[in-house]
Amino acid sequence: MSALLEVRDLVVRVRRSGGPELVHGVSFDIAAGERLALVGESGSGKSTVAKALVQLDPTLEVTGSVRFDDDELVGASARALRRVRGAQVAMIFQDPMTALNPVQRIADQVAEPLVIRGVPRREARARAVEMLDRLGVPRAAERARAYPSEFSGGMRQRVVMAAALIGGPRLLVADEPTTALDVRVQEQVLDLIEEQSRELDLAVLFITHDLGSVAGLADRVAVMQGGHVVEERAVDDLYADPRHPYTRGLLASVPRIDADPERRLLTVADHLALEASRG
Ligand SMILES: Nc1ncnc2c1ncn2[C@@H]1O[C@H](COP(=O)(O)OP(=O)(O)OP(=O)(O)O)[C@@H](O)[C@H]1O
Numbered sequence: 300m301s302a303l304l305e306v307r308d309l310v311v312r313v314r315r316s317g318g319p320e321l322v323h324g325v326s327f328d329i330a331a332g333e334r335l336a337l338v339g340e341s342g343s344g345k346s347t348v349a350k351a352l353v354q355l356d357p358t359l360e361v362t363g364s365v366r367f368d369d370d371e372l373v374g375a376s377a378r379a380l381r382r383v384r385g386a387q388v389a390m391i392f393q394d395p396m397t398a399l400n401p402v403q404r405i406a407d408q409v410a411e412p413l414v415i416r417g418v419p420r421r422e423a424r425a426r427a428v429e430m431l432d433r434l435g436v437p438r439a440a441e442r443a444r445a446y447p448s449e450f451s452g453g454m455r456q457r458v459v460m461a462a463a464l465i466g467g468p469r470l471l472v473a474d475e476p477t478t479a480l481d482v483r484v485q486e487q488v489l490d491l492i493e494e495q496s497r498e499l500d501l502a503v504l505f506i507t508h509d510l511g512s513v514a515g516l517a518d519r520v521a522v523m524q525g526g527h528v529v530e531e532r533a534v535d536d537l538y539a540d541p542r543h544p545y546t547r548g549l550l551a552s553v554p555r556i557d558a559d560p561e562r563r564l565l566t567v568a569d570h571l572a573l574e575a576s577r578g
Contacts, residue, residue, distance in 0.1 A: 301369060302328035303502050304352070304470060308363040311344075311351045315358070321347045323526045324363070331469065332500040334493070336513035336534070338549065339523035345506045348523070349472050352504075353384045368469070385412055389463035393475040395455035398462075399447040405431070405458055406443035412466040430461040434491060453484035457491070464495060471496070474506040489516050510546075511553035514538065522546045544571055 311322035322344045329335045337345050351361045353372065365372040367383060375383075384390075392398060400408060409427035414420055424443070432439035434457045447455055456476060463471060473492060477485035493516050496503050505517060513520060514534060521531040522545065530543040541547045548571050 301366075303331045303333075303368060304329040304504075305364070305366040306348075306352070307366075309348065309351060309365065310362045311347050312360045312362075313358060314360045318360075321359070321526055322351065325523075325526075325528050327521050327528060327531060329470065329502045329504060331502055332496065333519070334496055334503040334505060334517045336505045336507060336517035336520045337523060338507055338510050338513060338520055340508055340549075343523040344526040345508075345523055346474055347526075349390070349474050349504065349506055352472065353388055353390075354380055355384075355390075385468070386416075386466050387468055388470045388472060389466065389468035390472045390474065391456070391459050391463050391476050393478045395452065395459045395479075396447065398459045399455060401447055403446070404443070405445055405447065405450070408447075409443070409458060409461045409465055412462065416466070426465060427461065430465050431458065434461050434464075434495075435487075436461075451484075452480050453487060456480065456484075456488050460488075460491065460495070464499070464501070467499075468501065470502045470504065472504045472506070475508070476505075477512065478507075478509075485512070492516060509553070510549045522549065 305328050307326050309322055309325045310320060312318055312320045325348055327335065337348065339345050347359065350356045351359060352365050354361055361373055363373060367387065372380065372383065406424045406427045409430060410420065410423035413423035413426060418426070428439050428443050431443055436442055436454060436457050447458070450458060471492070476492070477488045480488060489512060492503060492505070495501055505513065507513060510520070517534045519531065520534050520537050521528045522543065523529070524545045530537070530541070530546045537546065538550070541550050
């Protein structure tokens with residue numbers, strides 16, 4: 300059986316003449332219902348890969364192959380890509396506020412993807428309330444009449460997820476969805492993504508700089524450094540036996556509750572330098 304998403308030799312360049320290559324031939328698969336975490340430091344190219352899958356950024360040139368449900372997306376028409384975006388592949392980003400319209404009621408924003416597809420507005424609103432309730436927004440029917448500014452950051456991310464999931468996508472691309480949230484709320488949102496993935500058989504590409512946050516969520520982890528995937532493994536194997544020095548550095552810089560508070564947190568670069576000095 301072929302994977303839901305098959306990415307092969309993905310190369311992404313900045314389109315202007317002499318523009319740099321940002322992603323240098325990345326390959327990975329995601330099966331239906333599977334959760335893959337793409338992990339790496341800031342600037343390693345994670346978001347560029349995410350945007351390239353459905354060609355969200357017109358300033359970037361994408362080559363290689365991205366097959367989604369056996370359709371080739373690289374070189375697909377703008378119309379075909381629009382059909383895939385939102386309906387089949389939904390995306391959520393770090394800052395839920397920028398994804399929401401401040402002057403539109405929550406119910407209407409969550410209902411929008413259904414209304415665009417011709418579902419009558421009343422019915423779409425009712426389904427929006429159901430989805431908000433499912434994603435843990437308390438008193439969803441009443442809260443759906445509010446505006447985004449009346450919601451906390453964590454609740455806003457739930458609203459964004461409701462809008463992303465209401466159309467029944469098969470793949471959710473979540474790009475640092477918890478980075479802007481309080482630690483306690485981060486865990487709730489991670490749990491929610493995992494729960495929805497299991498219940499809806501939803502594949503997830505979860506992007507984060509924090510290798511510590513993916514243990515309970517991901518089945519597999521792909522580690523990115525400088526526009527390359529340097530290691531890709533099942534999550535438990537990667538934690539138990541990281542092979543690439545960069546992965547070891549990433550793991551060692553995950554803060555641990557039992558760590559010696561006197562010890563300064565080392566960066567990945569510190570760990571790589573330490574490894575090099577040990578030969
Ligand atoms: N449209 C663009 N034009 C030029 N450079 C870009 C463009 N998009 C991204 N870059 C550059 O590509 C590199 C990788 O960026 P990317 O956002 O993919 O990294 P990241 O791993 O997701 O990090 P972060 O978590 O900080 O977003 C960065 O140096 C960034 O400045």
